[in-house]
Amino acid sequence: MIRKRLSTQKSRSGVYKASKYFHKDDGCVLFESNIYTPMNSSKRQIANAIATSIENDVAVRTKGRKQSVRSQHDMVSFHTNDNVTPEQAKQIVKELYEQTHNLSNRKYSLGVHIDTDEVHVHIVWAIKDFDGKCYNVSNDYRKIERQCEYLEKKHHLIAPQNRISRYIDRLEKHPD
Numbered sequence: 001m002i003r004k005r006l007s008t009q010k011s012r013s014g015v016y017k018a019s020k021y022f023h024k025d026d027g028c029v030l031f032e033s034n035i036y037t038p039m040n041s042s043k044r045q046i047a048n049a050i051a052t053s054i055e056n057d058v059a060v061r062t063k064g065r066k067q068s069v070r071s072q073h074d075m076v077s078f079h080t081n082d083n084v085t086p087e088q089a090k091q092i093v094k095e096l097y098e099q100t101h102n103l104s105n106r107k108y109s110l111g112v113h114i115d116t117d118e119v120h121v122h123i124v125w126a127i128k129d130f131d132g133k134c135y136n137v138s139n140d141y142r143k144i145e146r147q148c149e150y151l152e153k154k155h156h157l158i159a160p161q162n163r164i165s166r167y168i169d170r171l172e173k174h175p176d
Contacts, residue, residue, distance in 0.1 A: 001083075001148050001157050003096070006073045006122075015124065017050035018073040019109055022122030023047060027047040027115025030086040032094075035107050050109050055124045057107070069127050072135075077120035079158035084119055092151055093121040100144050105129045 009015045023031055023043050037049045054070050084092070091110050097103040107149045108124040112119065127135050134146050137143070152159045 001076060001078055001092070001152055003074060003076045003144055003148060003162055004105060006126070008069045008073050009071045009073065009124075010068050012051050012055040012142070015071050018045050018071070018124050019050040020044065020047035021147050022073070022111040022113070022124065022137055025112040028111040029114050030090055030112035031110070032090060033109035035109060050107075050124065054107055056127050069125050071124050072121065073124050075095065075122050077118045079160075080117050082119070082157050084155075084157070086114065086119060088155075089119045089121050092155055092157075093123060096151055097123065097125065098146055099147050100140070101125060101135060102129065105131065106135075 005016075007018060009018055016026050022028065023046060031046075033046070033050065035050050035053045037046045042049070076089075076096065078092075090110065093110060094103060097108070100132065100166060103125065105156055106129040108123060110123040113122050129135070149159060151157070
């Protein structure tokens, strides 16, 4: 399982474009969001609802500096031989982001894609959570990669050979 940060969105149109991309017709087989979208909406209307909802949260600011980043677009891909179903992939990614980003306390939308050899999940999540706090964890890749390793063992997934956090941990334990 590999997690990649694809982009950060600094405007409403950026959030709209990212949401529209991962919810595209070819490839997206499963979609989930905790942002209200009317039933029988088009993909464009859903992307617009996601962008508007995240932008409205940014506009409500009680104190502190201006928030420049609205959301982040990440992707988690699974090995070709993992044989995960789209539903399993969605659940694993939600578990990953719940443990690392407190997903149940922030707005998010995700789409499971099967348009390549690997099943992969695109996720757009709001930087600001429901409590008004911004996600600000420096070097969060270590925490995320450790959680990826835990989930790979738990779900019997194939782990990548060159995980960065393993090398950094070894260097810290044995600096020479």
